[in-house]
Amino acid sequence: GESVGLHLPTLSVQEGDNSIINCAYSNSASDYFIWYKQESGKGPQFIIDIRSNMDKRQGQRVTVLLNKTVKHLSLQIAATQPGDSAVYFCAEIFDNYGQNFVFGPGTRLSVLP
């Protein structure tokens, strides 16, 4: 289940189950969203992105859902594997200037054997 840790909310799932990581974004004008995965000791890695003219996009084992009405973004990971354990960040982008990339605080995904 979900819990709020010292700094990061944590989601624990059993290996093989599906994971859903949620993100609330702040700006209704945001038109581009990205999910990043950051493993311990590494920089964030791009997972999947979605434009505001879409509400769903699928990749390999991952799906991003966008609900602009409630400004909510989710990342679904199918058949979660131990290698999926990491911190996941959502990012919202609006306008064309670098200052308008806003990253969420991240969610730590812990995959249990």
Place this chain on the structure above:
Amino acid sequence: GAGVSQSPSNKVTEKGKDVELRCDPISGHTALYWYRQSLGQGLEFLIYFQGNSAPDKSGLPSDRFSAERTGGSVSTLTIQRTQQEDSAVYLCASSFTEQETQYFGPGTRLLVL
């Protein structure tokens, strides 16, 4: 190179000293970003370079922080008179153009004693 590279990977310095962090973006990427990530926190935007335009420095936390990007490629982030609160992981990212997918380097872990 194949990806964004950063050096050094780790830096330990004494309070009051100056440090320089280097970023080599992906060849051909016109946009370059610097971020800071404190332990357990999300990514804090610092500065953004796009082509030959004046950089967006709005995220720099104080005038002790500065960055350059020479020849539209390599970037150096300089922190003068370092303080203990500067301890963090400094991440660099590049993208082909603005508001496109950002690719992150491995980061420089800075510890100020």
